[in-house]
Amino acid sequence: MKIIQMSRRDLLALTMCLAELLAGSIAQAQTVDEFYRNKNIDLYVGFSAGGGYDVYARMIARHMGRHMPGNPNIIVKQMEGAGSVRLANWLYAIAPKDGTTFGTFARGVPLDPLFGNPGPQFKDGSAFTYIGSANNEVSVCGVSAKSGIKSFSDLFDKEVIVGGFGAGTESEQHVKLSNAVLGTKFKLVKGYPGGNDVNLALSRGEVQGRCGWSWTSIRGAEQMGQVKDGSLLIIVQNSIEKHADLPNVPLITDFVKNEDQRKMLELVLAPQKLGRPFFGPPGIPADRLAALQKAFADTMTDPQFLEAADKIQLEISPISGAEMEKIIRDAYATDQALVKRTGDAIR
Incomplete structure (x- = not known):
């Protein structure tokens, strides 16, 4: 019999390989309930604490664990940076892919590679797994009454300073697109960590307004009082359809001059339907992904969750992970010439 001699390094590599195979076999033998029992799930938010994405995540985290097999704890963590692209890249390339980690980042980020925006390490938004979204969002532009702007039409003649917090966020994309396509005179100040920081800058008079601002965030915050007293207009x-609360506020598409302009606006506005989206890294085992998606959907109809959301005026109008994925895939199927013109406009 021939004896095979192995170096210590080869023996160690073989041992590690066998250990990984054994661990994988054990994991495959576990039920979803067994896997999640006594575990924590990390829910990462790509923006600073206190903003709309953070508020939705914390509300969902308090209730979703009850609907998960094994009833794991869901712990919210922040990973802000680059308009939440930092989190998107981490989820794509580094995050555990075993179903113990998911996150929420700017709904426009999955389209960044489509438009050629710098930063993403993924080639297209379909790289992620899709958990679900808490609502179908409508974004707006709000300006201080002190700015002298009375209507959107004023922006064709008068400049207004607005704050932005990342190239992939609506706070910047909607502004750049409006200037490039419609000819408005927004002046964009970049570099804020999140929407809450822009709101603070607005209150201090550092900026005069904010665009790509989720109406649901305004409804549930102190800014609603400013809307009511007329100090915030x-x-x-910035949506394809009006919100029921705002029947007299025009859509940005009302100002287009031709069909190409409309198509460019609608391409960038498509992620509005994603609302407050929750994504997982690629490669989550199918049974655990299904459990996460079902638990999310069940949370959206949970009476305790809905009562808690209503108390702070969080709008809940969810869409499924499958619907989210279709929106992204449809965007990537758009005519490339139109995509290029749109990408050039928002960079």
Whole structure:
């Protein structure tokens, strides 16, 4: 019999390989309930604490664990940076892919590679797994009454300073697109960590307004009082359809001059339907992904969750992970010439 001699390094590599195979076999033998029992699930938010994405995540985290097999704890963590692209890249390339980690980042980020925006390490938004979204969002532009702007039409003649917090966020994309396509005179100040920081800058007079601002965030915050007293004016809806609360506020598509302009706006506005989206890393085992998706959907109809959301005026109008994925895939199927013109406009 021939004896095979192995170096210590080869023996160690073989041992590690066998250990990984054994661990994988054990994991495959576990039920979803057994896997999640006594575990924590990390829910990462790509923006600073206190903003809309953070508020939704914390509300969902308090209730979703009850609907998960094994009833794991869901712990919210922040990973802000680059308009939440930092989190998207981490989820794509580094995060555990075993179903113990998911996150929420700017709904426009999955389209960044489509438009050629710098930063993403993924080639297209379909690289992620899709958990679900808490609502179908409508974004707006709000300006201080002190700015002298009375309506969106004023922006064709007068400059207004607005704050932005990342190239992939609506706070910047909607502004750049409006300037490039419609000819408005927004002046964009970049570099804020998140929407809450732009709101603070607005209150201090550092900026005069904010665009790509989720109406649901305004409804549930102190800014709603400013809307009611007239010190904050909502001048346009950056959406394809109007919100029921804002029947007299025009859509940005009302100002297009031709069909190409409309198509460019609608391509960038498509992620509005994603609302407050929750994504997982690629490669989550199918049974655990299904459990996460079902638990999310069940949370969205949980009476305790809905009562808690209503108390702080969080709008809940969910869409499924499958619906989210279709929106992204449809965007990537758009005519490339139109995509290029749109990408050039928002960079």
